[in-house]
């Protein structure tokens with residue numbers, strides 16, 4: 148769908164492009180007064196992450212560009228997850244706190260979007276592969292563009308630890324086996340020689 152290798156981090160903006168969803172920051176919105184954009188980015192910084200806005204039958208995600216890059220990934224994935232799940236908004240929120248109409252979802256849909264967003268950022272099989280390689284949480288977070296909190300959340304929620312304990316040791320030699328090698332260009336992990344083997348994902 149997005150033309151990436153089978154095993155690779157999936158940047159949220161790449162997925163958004165494949166889904167034909169524009170991703171904008173407040174300052175990218177044509178006609179939005181600078182004072183309003185500044186208010187959203189600073190005064191209300193902690194009050195919002197991202198919103199999905201219907202514009203002429205298309206979907207636009209406006210997200211908080213003041214959040215850390217890894218948080219932005221998670222925020223955008225969350226909004227995309229709503230779309231992938233074909234969630235019907237509980238209501239359309241009229242302009243007010245935000246200068247545009249947006250969608251509001253019920254709790255169950257929010258939980259589903261949070262779960263799918265995490266799966267997209269850090270699939271269980273990818274997490275397992277990284278752990279078999281004995282990468283720690285910060286290294287996994289860097290490779291997949293996720294936050295350390297997300298790595299921790301996925302480790303806790305996927306029940307991966309018992310499986311890892313069973314597999315550890317038996318797989319150490321597999322890591323050195325031949326096969327397509329994947330490196331994330333420019334990352335510290337690539338510099339230190341991290342090689343993720345497809346068969347481990």
Ligand SMILES: [Zn+2]
Pocket residue numbers: 225226229252256257260
């Ligand atoms: Zn949501």
